[in-house]
Amino acid sequence: MDLSLSRFLDILSYNYKGFQAQITEVSVGEIYDDNVTFTDRNEKDDFITLTGFGLGIKYEGKSRSLDILGNVDYQTFAKNSDFNNITTDLFLNFKNEFSDHDRISLMNDFSYSDAPLFNQGEGFFDDQFGRSQGRFEYFKNKLDLDYTRDMSKQLTAIARYDNQIDLFSGSVTGLRDSFLNKLGLGAEYLFSSTTTSLFSYDFTNRRFEGGADASINEITAGARQYLTKKIYFEGIAGVDFIDSFDDKNLTEPVIKTSLVYQKGADMLARLSFEKRHDTSPYEEDIFDNWRTTASATRQVLERLRCSLSVFYGEGEYIATNSDQRFLGMNSTLLYDITKYLKGNFTYTYSDSDSEDDGYLRNTVFFGLTAGF
Numbered sequence: 070m071d072l073s074l075s076r077f078l079d080i081l082s083y084n085y086k087g088f089q090a091q092i093t094e095v096s097v098g099e100i101y102d103d104n105v106t107f108t109d110r111n112e113k114d115d116f117i118t119l120t121g122f123g124l125g126i127k128y129e130g131k132s133r134s135l136d137i138l139g140n141v142d143y144q145t146f147a148k149n150s151d152f153n154n155i156t157t158d159l160f161l162n163f164k165n166e167f168s169d170h171d172r173i174s175l176m177n178d179f180s181y182s183d184a185p186l187f188n189q190g191e192g193f194f195d196d197q198f199g200r201s202q203g204r205f206e207y208f209k210n211k212l213d214l215d216y217t218r219d220m221s222k223q224l225t226a227i228a229r230y231d232n233q234i235d236l237f238s239g240s241v242t243g244l245r246d247s248f249l250n251k252l253g254l255g256a257e258y259l260f261s262s263t264t265t266s267l268f269s270y271d272f273t274n275r276r277f278e279g280g281a282d283a284s285i286n287e288i289t290a291g292a293r294q295y296l297t298k299k300i301y302f303e304g305i306a307g308v309d310f311i312d313s314f315d316d317k318n319l320t321e322p323v324i325k326t327s328l329v330y331q332k333g334a335d336m337l338a339r340l341s342f343e344k345r346h347d348t349s350p351y352e353e354d355i356f357d358n359w360r361t362t363a364s365a366t367r368q369v370l371e372r373l374r375c376s377l378s379v380f381y382g383e384g385e386y387i388a389t390n391s392d393q394r395f396l397g398m399n400s401t402l403l404y405d406i407t408k409y410l411k412g413n414f415t416y417t418y419s420d421s422d423s424e425d426d427g428y429l430r431n432t433v434f435f436g437l438t439a440g441f
Contacts, residue, residue: 091441093125093138098413098436105149107184107428108202116147119436133165152204156182171218179210183238187399187417187434194380197419198395199349199356202426206238227255235350246278247350263295267305275348277314283348283355286310289323303327309346313355315388321346321357338365349386358384358393372405396420411438 083090100117121142128135139159146152158180166172183206185196212232219225231251237244253271260266269289276282289307296302304326311319327341344359360382368374380397398418406412415434421427 087130088126088128088135090124090126093123094140094438094440095122096120096142096436096438098434101433102430103432104428104430105146105152105184105204107204107430109426109428112428113149115149115152118145118147119143119434120145132167134163136160136162152183154183154206156180156186169219171216173217174213174215176213177210178212179208181206181208183207185419187401187415187432193399193417194362194378194382194395194397197397197421198358198360198380198382199351199384199386199393200421201244201351202428205244208234208236210234223259225257225259227253227257229253229255233350244351245280245353247275247348248278249273249275249348249350265293267291267293267303269305269307273348275350277353280353281314283314284312285346285348287323289325291325299332300328300330303329311346311355313387314353319346319355319387335368336366339363346387352386352389352391354386354388354391356384356393357387358382360384374403376401376403392424394422406437409439409441411440412436413438 096119098119100119101114102117103114104112105115105117106113119142121140123138123140125139126135126137137160140157142156144152144154144156158178160179161175161177163175164172165174183204185193185200187193210233212230214230216228217225218227229252231249231253233249234246235249236246251271251273253269255267255269257268258266267290269287271285271287273285273287274282287307287309289305291303291305291307293301293303305324307323309319309321309323311321313319322344324342324344326343327339330336330338340361340363342359342361346355346357349356360380362378362380364376364378366374366376377400378398380395382393382395384393385391386393396418397420399415400417401413401415404412413434413436415432417430417432417434419428419430421429
């Protein structure tokens with residue numbers, strides 16, 4: 070069966086001057102969602118049929134590479150047909166080496182959905198922390214551009230530009246479109262094979278359409294220390310100088326820590342903590358928050374891979390004194406039925422709570438993906 074499928078895919082693929090375009094996956098699955106409306110009152114449950122496909126373009130050269138991956142999924146609701154929708158995401162990754170010492174990378178991630186999706190990785194938690202109640206359509210585009218230059222064997226300099234656009238459906242009350250721009254400079258100095266010092270300066274501005282804007286100047290310094298060949302610790306501390314939406318000036322601390330264990334491609338575990346003040350696409354306000362995430366991915370058997378991630382965060386919007394709390398979990402089992410066919414079981418838990426609103430939500434997903 071795999072041989073026949075491989076021949077069929079060769080027919081569908083297209084090559085032109087080093088660029089290869091082909092279907093990357095076809096998927097089908099069923100979701101049970103016990104709170105499709107993201108509310109704490111009059112909750113509605115439903116069974117959702119998911120069908121989708123992916124397309125990809127790949128290029129590999131001597132000094133540059135390009136990957137473009139696009140996915141389209143159609144969701145059919147058994148009870149609430151008004152929620153039937155199409156979700157899309159498009160990811161671009163471009164890398165170019167100008168020489169042995171300087172290189173550039175560009176990543177762009179576009180998504181359209183009306184609810185946070187379990188397959189968004191860390192975005193599944195980030196999109197819900199500080200989020201308002203309800204189901205609403207939104208577009209998100211995130212661009213990251215980095216230029217890196219090796220000044221010496223020990224010193225590396227980095228210049229970066231980030232852009233994020235968050236657009237909400239016109240029917241959503243209380244949510245405005247916002248535009249974020251971020252410029253930064255960084256440096257990494259290798260003291261030894263196990264110790265690297267880190268320095269960073271970033272300027273961030275978020276502007277809401279028809280509203281005000283806020284700016285943050287952030288200066289941080291820290292270190293990455295390998296405790297063993299497989300375990301390293303990274304600690305960063307600094308300060309934020311904030312010009313908030315109401316023109317108040319704030320000076321607040323920044324703390325970021327992470328402990329990582331990696332054993333080849335078979336095992337990856339991470340524990341992280343972050344405390345900072347930031348802007349949010351959901352409120353024209355400064356979000357004072359802290360969050361911690363524990364995650365692990367392991368190849369249990371030759372064909373079985375499992376992952377588990379747990380997120381907890383607390384925050385407060387300063388101007389409105391609105392408290393936010395979010396607890397989330399995502400657990401996934403992937404089984405290679407054949408070379409091309411994979412089975413997927415995913416369970417997610419979301420508990421969002423605040424003074425004004427919140428929701429409790431469980432989802433269970435069973436699906437098959439033919440990946441090529």
